[in-house]
Amino acid sequence: MAQRSLAASIAIYAAALLLALVVLAPIVWLFVMSISPAADLAAKPLHWWPETVDFSRYGVLLSSVPNSAGAAFVASLYNSLIVAGSASVIAILIAIPAGWAVSRTPSIGWSLGIVIGTYMLPPVALAVPLYMALAYLGLLNSLLGLTLVYLTILAPFTTWLMKSGFDGIPRELEAAAMLDGAGLFTTLRIITLPLALPVMGTSALFAFLLAWDEFFYALLFTSDQRAKTLTVAIADLAGGRVSDYGLIATAGVLAALPPVLVGLLMQRVLISGLTNGGVKG
Amino acid sequence: MSGTWLTTRAWLLMLPLLIVMIAVIGWPMMDTVRLSFTDSKLVGTQGSFVGLDNYVRMLSSTNFTRTLVTTLWFALISVTAEMVIGVLAALLLNQEFYGRTVLRALMILPWALPTIVNATLWRLIYNPEYGALNAALTQIGLLDAYRSWLGEPATAMIALIAADCWKNFPLVALIALAALQAVPRDIVSASLVDGANAWNRFRYVVLPYLAGPLVVALVLRTIEAFKVFDIIWVMTRGGPANSTRTLSILVYQEAFSFQRAGSGASLALIVTLMVTLLAIAYGTVVKKFAGSAA
Amino acid sequence: MKTIKKTLLGAALITASLSSHALAETKINALFMAQAAYSEADVRAMAEAFTKANPDIAVNLEFVPYEGLHDKTVLAQGSGGGYDVVLFDVIWPAEYAANNVLVDVSSKITDDMKKGVLPGAWTTVQYDAKYYGMPWILDTKYLFYNKEMLEKAGIKAPPKTWDELTEQAKIIKDKGLAQTPIAWSWSQAEAAICDYTTLVSAYGGEFLKDGKPAFAQGGGLDALKYMVTSYKSGLTNPNSKEFLEEDVRKVFQNGDAAFALNWTYMYNMANDPKDSKVAGKVGVVPAPGVAGGHDVSAVNGSMGLGVTSASKHPDEAWKFITFMTSQKVQNDYAKLSLPIWSSSYEDPAVTKGQEELIAAAKRSLAAMYPRPTTPTYQELSTALQQAIQESLLGQSSPEDALKTAADNSGL
Numbered sequence: 001m002a003q004r005s006l007a008a009s010i011a012i013y014a015a016a017l018l019l020a021l022v023v024l025a026p027i028v029w030l031f032v033m034s035i036s037p038a039a040d041l042a043a044k045p046l047h048w049w050p051e052t053v054d055f056s057r058y059g060v061l062l063s064s065v066p067n068s069a070g071a072a073f074v075a076s077l078y079n080s081l082i083v084a085g086s087a088s089v090i091a092i093l094i095a096i097p098a099g100w101a102v103s104r105t106p107s108i109g110w111s112l113g114i115v116i117g118t119y120m121l122p123p124v125a126l127a128v129p130l131y132m133a134l135a136y137l138g139l140l141n142s143l144l145g146l147t148l149v150y151l152t153i154l155a156p157f158t159t160w161l162m163k164s165g166f167d168g169i170p171r172e173l174e175a176a177a178m179l180d181g182a183g184l185f186t187t188l189r190i191i192t193l194p195l196a197l198p199v200m201g202t203s204a205l206f207a208f209l210l211a212w213d214e215f216f217y218a219l220l221f222t223s224d225q226r227a228k229t230l231t232v233a234i235a236d237l238a239g240g241r242v243s244d245y246g247l248i249a250t251a252g253v254l255a256a257l258p259p260v261l262v263g264l265l266m267q268r269v270l271i272s273g274l275t276n277g278g279v280k281g
Numbered sequence: 282m283s284g285t286w287l288t289t290r291a292w293l294l295m296l297p298l299l300i301v302m303i304a305v306i307g308w309p310m311m312d313t314v315r316l317s318f319t320d321s322k323l324v325g326t327q328g329s330f331v332g333l334d335n336y337v338r339m340l341s342s343t344n345f346t347r348t349l350v351t352t353l354w355f356a357l358i359s360v361t362a363e364m365v366i367g368v369l370a371a372l373l374l375n376q377e378f379y380g381r382t383v384l385r386a387l388m389i390l391p392w393a394l395p396t397i398v399n400a401t402l403w404r405l406i407y408n409p410e411y412g413a414l415n416a417a418l419t420q421i422g423l424l425d426a427y428r429s430w431l432g433e434p435a436t437a438m439i440a441l442i443a444a445d446c447w448k449n450f451p452l453v454a455l456i457a458l459a460a461l462q463a464v465p466r467d468i469v470s471a472s473l474v475d476g477a478n479a480w481n482r483f484r485y486v487v488l489p490y491l492a493g494p495l496v497v498a499l500v501l502r503t504i505e506a507f508k509v510f511d512i513i514w515v516m517t518r519g520g521p522a523n524s525t526r527t528l529s530i531l532v533y534q535e536a537f538s539f540q541r542a543g544s545g546a547s548l549a550l551i552v553t554l555m556v557t558l559l560a561i562a563y564g565t566v567v568k569k570f571a572g573s574a575a
Numbered sequence: 576m577k578t579i580k581k582t583l584l585g586a587a588l589i590t591a592s593l594s595s596h597a598l599a600e601t602k603i604n605a606l607f608m609a610q611a612a613y614s615e616a617d618v619r620a621m622a623e624a625f626t627k628a629n630p631d632i633a634v635n636l637e638f639v640p641y642e643g644l645h646d647k648t649v650l651a652q653g654s655g656g657g658y659d660v661v662l663f664d665v666i667w668p669a670e671y672a673a674n675n676v677l678v679d680v681s682s683k684i685t686d687d688m689k690k691g692v693l694p695g696a697w698t699t700v701q702y703d704a705k706y707y708g709m710p711w712i713l714d715t716k717y718l719f720y721n722k723e724m725l726e727k728a729g730i731k732a733p734p735k736t737w738d739e740l741t742e743q744a745k746i747i748k749d750k751g752l753a754q755t756p757i758a759w760s761w762s763q764a765e766a767a768i769c770d771y772t773t774l775v776s777a778y779g780g781e782f783l784k785d786g787k788p789a790f791a792q793g794g795g796l797d798a799l800k801y802m803v804t805s806y807k808s809g810l811t812n813p814n815s816k817e818f819l820e821e822d823v824r825k826v827f828q829n830g831d832a833a834f835a836l837n838w839t840y841m842y843n844m845a846n847d848p849k850d851s852k853v854a855g856k857v858g859v860v861p862a863p864g865v866a867g868g869h870d871v872s873a874v875n876g877s878m879g880l881g882v883t884s885a886s887k888h889p890d891e892a893w894k895f896i897t898f899m900t901s902q903k904v905q906n907d908y909a910k911l912s913l914p915i916w917s918s919s920y921e922d923p924a925v926t927k928g929q930e931e932l933i934a935a936a937k938r939s940l941a942a943m944y945p946r947p948t949t950p951t952y953q954e955l956s957t958a959l960q961q962a963i964q965e966s967l968l969g970q971s972s973p974e975d976a977l978k979t980a981a982d983n984s985g986l
Contacts, residue, residue: 015373016384023387026447027394029413030402038850042829046416067619067636094301097294105291107284115298118306120560122508124532125549128542129312130305131323135653152305159298184290213395215511216529220537223651223658224604224637231397235515238401239640242609243821245405252398263393267386271455324652324674344983409814410826432817434968518642520763521816522964538646538953539985540674 030256033249034058041245057250073251075225076233079143080255083229084211087147091154091207092162092200099162100192104171112163115156123216126152134221141223149217154207161206165199166192202269209259230255317547323540335547344523344531345548351438352527356506359442359449363502364495366446367453372483374454375461385458388451396448400515403444407431407516431517434524441525445512453498460494461487500563507556528552600631601891605660606647609638611820611838612712612878612912621908625898632891642764642819645953652676652885659886660895662711664765665877665945666952668702673950677707677881678889684709691902695943696915699877702948708881709900710915715873715939716773716836716862717932719845723856724752724833733860735870737777737801740834740863744810747833755812756833757805758823761967763960766819768946769874770836771963774798776944777865777872782955783947788981790959791974799973803966816967828853836862838876840911842932859932861939875943913940954985 004012033041034057036050063070102112130149131140139145169192177187193200215231222228234255237248263270292299317335321328339345374385391399406413407430418424430440464487472486510529513519519526532552536545605622609615615638622634637658639647645667651657652674663671671677684706689697696710718740720733728747734740744756760766775782778801780794789795805811812832814822820837824844827835828851835841848854861871880899882892898904905914909925913936919925926933947955962980965971971979 009378012373012376012378016378016380019370019373020380020384020387022447023391023451026402026406027390029406030398033405042411042825044411044416045420046411046413067623069615072638094297098298101291101294105287107288108291108295111295111299115302117560118302120504120556121306121310122529122532122549122552122556123510124508124529124536124545125313125553126306126309127532128316128323128536128546128549129309131650131653132312132542133309135324140653141651141657148305151301155298155301155305209393213397215397215514219514220650223606223647224635228637231395231511234397234401235511236639236643238404238515239642243825245408245411248401248405252401256394256398259393259395260390263389264386267389270389271459322674324649409817410822410829410831427814429814429817432814434970518763520960520964522763522968522970523961534957537650538957539951540649 030249030252033246034253036246038244038246054246057244057247058254060247061250061254072225073233073254076228076230077254079222079225079227080212080230082143083146083150083227084208086143087150087154087211088158088204088207090147091151091158092204094151094155095158095162095203096193096196096200098159100166100188102159102163103166104174112159116160118152119156119160123152127217127220130217131220140221141227143227146218146221146227146229149221150211150214153210153214157210158203158207161203162196162199165196165203168199169195198269202266202272205262205266205270209262212259313546313549316543317550319543321542323537323542328543331543335544336551339535339544339548339551345551347523348526348528348531351525352507352509355438355442355445355509355525355527356503359445360499360502360506362442362446363450363453364499366450367498368457368491368495370450370454371457371461374458385455388455390451391448392452392455394448396511397515399444399448400512403440403447404431404516407440432521434521437517437521437525441513441516444516445506445509449502453495453502456494456498457491460491464490496563496567500560500567503563504556504560507559508552601888602633602635603659603886603888603891603895604635604637604657605662605892605895606637606639606644606651606658607662608641608644610641611840612714613908614840614911617908617911621899621904622895624904625895628898629894632894634895641766648676648883649674652883657885658883659888659892660880661883662878663708663881665699665875665879666765666948666956668700668707668879669948670950670952671881672702672705672707675884678884678886679705680708680882680893681706683893691917692915693917693940695875695940696877698875698945700879700881708879709896710877711880711896711900712878712912713915713940714838714876714878714912715936715943716769716838716876717842717859717935717939718862719827719835719837719841720858720860721753721827721830721833721853721856722858723853724756725858727752728833733858734834734863736866737774737863738866741805741808741810744834745808748810753831753833755809757811757815758818758826758832758835759802759811759815760818760820760823760837761802761815761963762817762819762822763964764819765956765960767960767963768956769876771798771802771959772874772944772946773836773862773872774801776874776942777863777869779865779868783949783986786949786986788955788984788986791977791981796973796977799963799966799977802963803973806967807969816964839913839932839936842929843910859935861935861942869942871938871942873939873942873944875945877943949986951985954983955980958983958985 032049035053035055037052037054040047040050061070061073064074065071102109134140134145173191174187177191182190215235218229218232222232234251237251242248318330318332319328320331374381409415409427409429409432414430415424415427419427431437468486472482508529509527513525513527513530517525519530532545532548535548536542607618619636622636626632626634644662648661648663692710693713696713699710700706700708718733724747725733728750730743730746734743747753747756759770761770775794775798778794778797780798781789782795783789806813812826823835823837824841826832827841828845830852842857842859845851845857846854862873864870864872880896882889886892900915902914902916902919905916906919906922906925914925920933920937949955958980962976966973966976
């Protein structure tokens, strides 16, 4: 590398500082709001840091007293975990055989093209019949119904990721095992799947994050604590249900915690998953 | 093993996926087509066949054209901003400086923040009476008096785009960064020796490596921006004076608030058709780039 | 993460222990709003009292913002086990009746109810001479004022006409007591229609004539012109165009507004020193009238509780509704919403400490003006919201905006 001039160094550090500020400031502010007393948040000029730190809202939202605002929030947290978790697992289970088949049988590759093509369909184009079908089956406002609907988003996406994952595993390994007399499923179980574990993990994580983030279907298809997810609960809070901005911020922090932790810890995996899929898909 | 057996086996393995896709996507899609030719209500009575009435009514309404323009505007500006800022950030993160690893790690934060939380957060920041943006700008002296960011059509759109961009540019940056790291060092040094200036170096040496991944990111982001619903729903609900109402919000209103499933379906299909055309147009470009980047 | 896990575990245990309570034989689901009128805490307390009195019925409460109330109710219709009891606004019975959302409960309304409840309240739940529920929230928009500011400005009495409001606001602005003295809820939402309707009633306007839009002329036009003039004069807080009721309350109780149009609930909330900087200085009068016209103006902002046609437990649901709307419960929680029962207004237990509000209520509730009754109200309202905002933003003249709204109203 060529030596950098002093001016260039200053420019780079200034730009880096600006970038850090832009990325961090809103997130830090979300947290500060969640621990500021209501009076500080309505002050003019605004208090950027509370005089007394107030964590009580976390207690309010995570309270398990029956028939309270906290219980309603915890229920939505639970619903989000269940729906996102089970939808991801089902999506992966479907994506593994399908992804492998497409990866090893190029002649049917076009079918994956169609499957991925559905990813661009706007949810509004499916919403009305899905609503009517769920109503007919009695699956509105149920975790099962929402899980099934989430497959519209997760299944194509995970299949795509799994396919590019299998592409990276040499066929020769499978062929060798088969020559030794192993059947297809044995080969897959012993050779392919262990090698595909990382990509399975990445796909599941992506699926989970997508489902955790989903709002539109949840807004339409759930109505109360039995199935309402976190995103809808937060939109309700922000839409005028509470006037304490701090409480809204607290709900935001709690909802952001799982994906942010996943993001920070698994960053490398997530990015390589995205770029691999992106380039080869 | 024969080729036909291999193909059959492949289809069998795809079966679960195909069943799910037909159940939750294929069938609803066909039903949307059917509904779009009827005057069905959302709940209760089955509607009767009305031919192309819904399409004619939707396409000729001023609401539709206005909303289409709003949607295109949102998609164009937000995606362009995300791409430009994303690539600039990636170029910066590819330089060597203290704290680079930490900064790279932080970039994942906005992307990981759920969309609804992001929308809620920015709505609080833009609050006209107690928001942080007003407070910060007046305290620095850039603003004399508090402003209604989400209450004026011009600033509401920009405010929405800024919030959307803040969440999505880091993803573009991280994808671009991964591509940059694949640029062989010796090529860069060679171009330095040749005396290429910074722009030419970027244009002829670095950009070919970036093009493939960036075009994919561009396609995905454009399609998502075109379908946008949640961030607008939470921040403005389409206001003020419907200046931020996008197509998805219009469909929601028609099909669910007004309970006209039939015309809602026709509107949804018009949107679908547009996204499809967009994707095909992009697809052609992607192929070209994929060819040149390899 | 650990705490979350613990909490989830706790929640699961509690759910398990609750379901093992063999007492609760029937579970009903009720949809409420948390925004203006009774607070979430009040509703939860009422429901708890109901369960105590009826241990065989458990009540699940769901709260959404007002903006989501209509769509949630309609969407839940498709689900067999949706809501049993829903809160509905005075403007929805026509649509709900047309789409068979609510059960006709005419036969269950007793003579005691008919005699005891204020006649104006019944209009909330009636359509086509049928009853679709019980009125629960009897509400209209009042003019709130900051007594201290008016006193400092040398103003003796709060405004009696809308023109007086403009004059007084100007004095207060000129004396620097408040930068923008009047706060309204003019966000692109139903709240803006409520403020508009209040003005329409003052100017003697009409929404519909023979089923056709009539708001583009006469009083309907005058009302919008008043809003635009007030907005452009700088006397109205320009942020009003993105305010809902709770934003108005925040501004008013932060001492940033001299006048505010809002529902009953703001009186006792703004008088609570815990949250409010203007506690003890809150004045309330009926919304003003017009010289030579009506003395006062008011919008019918009442809401009722109804049983959904999808409910599997209509009897338990009705029992819950009669409890919630009973005079005793309403008297016990009369701080944020006033009772529907006429004799309550003479009951010292209800009036004590809020005599000013009761006095204003007696005049306002008698003057309540309805928003139009039509099954396509949502479209009409959406078109009007756009007209109001376009006029405020100067994108269109009030005349043109209202004409366009009439064309797009679906009528």
